[in-house]
Amino acid sequence: MIFGSALFLPFLWSQYGVILMAELTLEDIAKQVGVSRSTVSRVVNGSPNVSDDVRNRVLSAIQETGFHPNAAARSLASQRTRMIGLVIPGSVKTFFTDPFFPQLIQGIACGCNNNDLSLSFFLVGNKDDEKKILPRIAKSGMLDGVLIQSGLPGDPLVEQLIASRIPSVMLGRPEGLNEISFVDVDNIEAAAKATQHLIGLGYERIGTITGKKGNVVTHDRLEGYRKAFANNGRTVEKVLIAGGDFSEIGGYDAMKALLPSKPDAVFAASDLMAAGAVRAVLETGLRVPEDIAFVGFDDIPLESMMKIPLTTIRQPIKKLGIKAVEVLIDLIENGKSPARQFVLETELVVRESCGAKIKRFE
Amino acid sequence: MIFGSALFLPFLWSQYGVILMAELTLEDIAKQVGVSRSTVSRVVNGSPNVSDDVRNRVLSAIQETGFHPNAAARSLASQRTRMIGLVIPGSVKTFFTDPFFPQLIQGIACGCNNNDLSLSFFLVGNKDDEKKILPRIAKSGMLDGVLIQSGLPGDPLVEQLIASRIPSVMLGRPEGLNEISFVDVDNIEAAAKATQHLIGLGYERIGTITGKKGNVVTHDRLEGYRKAFANNGRTVEKVLIAGGDFSEIGGYDAMKALLPSKPDAVFAASDLMAAGAVRAVLETGLRVPEDIAFVGFDDIPLESMMKIPLTTIRQPIKKLGIKAVEVLIDLIENGKSPARQFVLETELVVRESCGAKIKRFE
DNA sequence: GTGAAAGCGCTAACAG
């Protein structure tokens, strides 16, 4: 074995670095106030079993000195870290392109701040990362719980995380919705709502551009499209369904494939794809929404990029993050079982691309 | 004081939650192999002072049992956490819209994975968050160091962080480049390169759309624009400089303001603004690049949204994140001073919008 | 209401 190589990432920071002026400890405050360490600990932790007089004296000593308890020591003694993790598996390919994620992160960060939690972030790049990260998450005791972004079903990292005993909640409904807690939006209902809107507007040949194959989200949104058809006694035509991949280019290509089937409206399973599809339509000289109407999904700020404001389904992304944190806290405090499963509502935002506003004045 | 309220976020997780089956400890492994705890610790940390025989026996015991050292205990004993923080101050408003951030985060996460560090994420929402987060970062000993995204100069959170003794490196050159470590791209040089490209192509009335006022980045990119003019013995016309805010709409509005001054080319300080500006130009019936040429800045994937591929400056965003982590490690290991300051190179990516390809065939 | 005392699981001298 090579010299210095270590099993668990040794603490190699050199000895002669920064001189650490020792931080204050509970003991210091105790001494200063003339009470025991336990008492200071009690006021720090808000225990009611402290006399008002003593509490006030301790409090002002803390205030004066700027004392702050040491996290590692607290964790070691209490077996809790007040830190949760956010895991983005390698199978989630859209992290760098989908504006969904920054908003989600904002929601999660907000939930953490609200609950005085810290957030640790695990972006898995490759198998190698995975091997190193998994035990750190599951066995080092560093985290009280984890939020897991659901990617492809059957992701090994996710499965191992779920199998470990660390409390975890998934963002997005996982494939087998067994005994695992998750927070998601109702993709089926939302897609049905979008499609119904198009049906209600009187379109006859409503197509759809789906997301990336294999994703649960893709499946659910297509399911919603089908559901709306069924609700109206219509039958779905296969030629009106084109496979995309959630990207702008994917939407563009899918639309090109759809064009020969002469759709008069399209429900795209993401705004990005809708943008690409609109681009494809305009390129052929057709008009939006006059010739082909569109409804997207997400309501990302990006619609300002298009000439035609996009009618779309708004997801409560930030709320999703906040809720996920709350659910995770519940799991941590009250046990993992039974699984907590929440589905948040979406909202149809009507703009120009669906033609509703034009039709109103016809 | 209200019952139960606590000064430092008490560990209120209820007692009766999940039953924690005790994780293995060094002691367990030691007993199993028949050596002392120290020896196990040595092999775990890669110390060379262990006989091959003992090491192998310990190693296989670890392998068998799946032992993983407890993070809190290690941190408490070693005074190191192997965790760094990423702080996004509240003054950074573009976090949710700018595709720059996911890529930056990827780079940082990659740097962390490479160096077996964990990443903790602090997104500051409001003043309240700030007050709670600051001591956690600076005084709880939870972090070995922090990466700070530079926002507006004079951000109080940033200043307090810098003033604290926790090693920190800024992402983006801060206002007063005193004794603080940072990693940045050379915005001045890059903007000059972009402008020079337009000058070289023979444009006569080259305008610019700047970023949000007050930002260092904005200042630097405008500086670069000026520098290119100076290098060519040209004088800058004030009417050819329009103020944007890094957003698509901002670019659109700025372009509208620029139009009366009849520019024949524009350097936009961000791709998003370039997209908006192009939209404004096309709306008036003018052509890009025939009537007005464009160069953007960032090289975000978004250029696929525009009909005309955007000539732009590519920033090595991921590399920036990786480098920042490396610099922070250096600081942690070898002391904060002197400050380490790195400026990464950018690259001009020539596409259609600048007109170079058209001109080639004229 | 308060203090004493026993760890939490690990690292790091210090002997040998």
Added chain:
DNA sequence: CTGTTAGCGCTTTCAC
């Protein structure tokens, strides 16, 4: 090369 011995700074019974 290996074991012994102190802690790291805090929480948490258990007495009083």
